Amino acid sequence: MDIRQITYFLEVAKSNSFTKASENLHLSQPALSKMVKSLEEELKVELIDRSARQIALTDAGEIVFEQGQMIMKSIDDLSTNLYDLLHLKKGKVKIGIPPLIGVLFFPKIIRGFKQLYPDVNIKLIEHGGNKVKQEVEDGVLDLGVVIEPVDEEQFDIIPLLNEELMLFVHSAHPLVHKEIVEMQDLKNEPFILFSEDFSLHDRIIQECIRAGFRPNIVYESSQWDFISEMIGEELGISIFPQSIVKKTDQSLVKAISIVNPSIPWKVAIILKKGKYVSHAVREFIRYISFFCKSNYADQDNS
Known part of the structure; x- marks a missing residue:
């Protein structure tokens, strides 16, 4: 069973006609009939009663029609959610920070990022640097903001300020x-x-x-x-x-x-080596790096 089979069957069921469905789908009627027939053969059940002048769904056809609509809605939702994710209309970032770093830098960073991406959920976890490193290594946190030095074999390191x-x-x-x-x-x-x-x-x-x-x-x-x-x-x-x-x-x-x-x-972002980095996390890293360069350039060069 594939998406085309379900799509074509649903159109026939909604139109109550192979002719109308083929017109709506811009597909020849024989090709459409063949596709619906292949779905029936695959499911080993008749979905459409073709004996009357106007076609009708069988009991099995009603079930497939109902479930097929749910399947197509899920696919539409999947596409929408992926689009939103890729365009940062949604997403989440789980960050570990020591309280000292948090109080010095993060209120302004979070405010600026949320203004750009209001639907991205930022979760801040305050721990000491040693615990932040451990939870990044364990995969509990997407990233940590800690003080160098950091083990370069365990983490990818992005310097922020000095x-x-x-x-x-x-x-x-x-x-x-x-x-x-x-x-x-x-x-x-x-x-x-x-x-x-x-x-x-x-x-x-x-x-x-x-x-x-x-x-x-x-x-x-x-x-x-x-x-x-x-x-x-x-x-x-x-x-x-x-x-x-x-x-x-x-x-x-x-x-x-x-x-x-x-x-x-030296303050740096750490990420677990080899861990998948979501679009929201990548954008947050880009934003915080830009923020620190823009606001603490003099300290970095001192």
């Missing part, structure tokens, strides 16, 4: 008068870090060890703003990306550049 990590201290801290600090200057400081499932947690510890000491971690949290408030209460210091400066209360918390070496903070 800025520096900075030291954040209370405005009364002894280091606040310095324009720059080195990591070794922080060996006796109490650190407030993101919890262990955040990439920045491991990164700061590695940088401290590289500078010759293991950090004294007094508090951990999954919320950047809570960490900022604890700094404001003189409970410790922390290290955040440069962009967080404009999100903090600068009367209480001050940011200082870290040098020798500076610590890059």
Whole structure:
């Protein structure tokens, strides 16, 4: 059974006439009769009662007519849905982001993308970077936005932006008068870090060890703003990306550049290698890449 057989049979049934159906289909009547007959032979049942002057459907024909209409509607719906998908009238994107990246960049990105594609469903999942990587690898997420470095054998990586990590201290801290600090200057400081499932947690510890000491971690949290408030209460210091400066209360918390070496903070999109990438996901990647180049070009070139 193929679509042409069903299409031709349905036209005959609607027209109650092979002659009218052949005219509507721009097909010769013998060819049309042959096609309907082949459908009856394939189904091993008579669909049309040809004994009367005006043809009529048999009981089996009524069933095939009803089901055939449903089949054709499904095919029409399939074509429409595929068209909508290809032209981004619908679709879905499931993204994993650490809260820090989310609060810095994503509200404007989501708003701009939704204005262009209002019917594409964006689902944001907030996790630490380590968990985002795992869920992209497991196929739970379409993509993740994380901090490099990332395993290039596991993921396809699309760089987004590059800025520096900075030291954040209370405005009364002894280091606040310095324009720059080195990591070794922080060996006796109490650190407030993101919890262990955040990439920045491991990164700061590695940088401290590289500078010759293991950090004294007094508090951990999954919320950047809570960490900022604890700094404001003189409970410790922390290290955040440069962009967080404009999100903090600068009367209480001050940011200082870290040098020798500076610590890059590189944000990238990751996708599982070999995983199918939908049209909606591709367009979202294109949009976020354009957004970051347009809005953070100066930081990328700094």
